[in-house]
Amino acid sequence: MSQDPAIKDVKHLYKIGFSTNSVEQRIANAENEPTYLMALVKVQASYKVVNMNSQKFEDLIHQLLKPVQFQVSVFDEKGVEHQPQDWFVVPLPVVDIIIQKIMDGSILGYTYNPQLECLEKRIVKEQTTLNKYTYVDEADGKRYLRRYDALRLFVGYHKDRESALVQVKDITYNNGVVEYHLGLILEVINNMFLLTSTISGAINFN
Numbered sequence: 001m002s003q004d005p006a007i008k009d010v011k012h013l014y015k016i017g018f019s020t021n022s023v024e025q026r027i028a029n030a031e032n033e034p035t036y037l038m039a040l041v042k043v044q045a046s047y048k049v050v051n052m053n054s055q056k057f058e059d060l061i062h063q064l065l066k067p068v069q070f071q072v073s074v075f076d077e078k079g080v081e082h083q084p085q086d087w088f089v090v091p092l093p094v095v096d097i098i099i100q101k102i103m104d105g106s107i108l109g110y111t112y113n114p115q116l117e118c119l120e121k122r123i124v125k126e127q128t129t130l131n132k133y134t135y136v137d138e139a140d141g142k143r144y145l146r147r148y149d150a151l152r153l154f155v156g157y158h159k160d161r162e163s164a165l166v167q168v169k170d171i172t173y174n175n176g177v178v179e180y181h182l183g184l185i186l187e188v189i190n191n192m193f194l195l196t197s198t199i200s201g202a203i204n205f206n
Helices: 052-064 091-103 129-133
Strands: 013-015 087-088 110-113 118-121 134-136 144-145 150-154 165-174 177-189 200-204
Touching: 052 091, 052 110, 091 110, 091 118, 129 134, 144 165, 150 177
Parallel strands: none
Antiparallel strands: 013 087, 110 118, 134 144, 150 165, 165 177, 177 200
16 A cells, blocks of 8 residues: 555555564554555455465475565664565465465476466476487478587597497488487597498387
């Protein structure tokens, strides 16, 4: 209910936090407290936290809504400047959904989209073998083989293992298998075993 021009016209502005006292007791002196923007406030919703750490509960909400944390300075009765931290610009129904997803344990799979004002499923791109050796062209949506001029082949897993840099003459893909047709040996380290100019290497995608 602030009359500060920098605050009063902001839509969906809410203070989100927990209190060990009742909400009514906590906001009784709101107009004199910088944390409440030195103005009267109205309780829009309250939730009882059961079988969960209240501080962690609050931290999860704040972390998710950090992109829409409201930044403002207010001054107390002595003229001292304060910057309250727990105010966020987010629709109340979204806050309800966030709390429900914290309670059912699914919140870690979501992020908040400030532009659309909604939760979005978090997309995790996994690096698969197929993605390592092929790519999708954004222009036509088709998958193509990644082209290499040479491959370095290693023997064993120890630190000083032998290796050779071998020319790639051609790459083919058929039924989930990428096959490298190798040519000349361009470099040998630690006298690795000899390779012929006609060997091939295949990688299978399951």
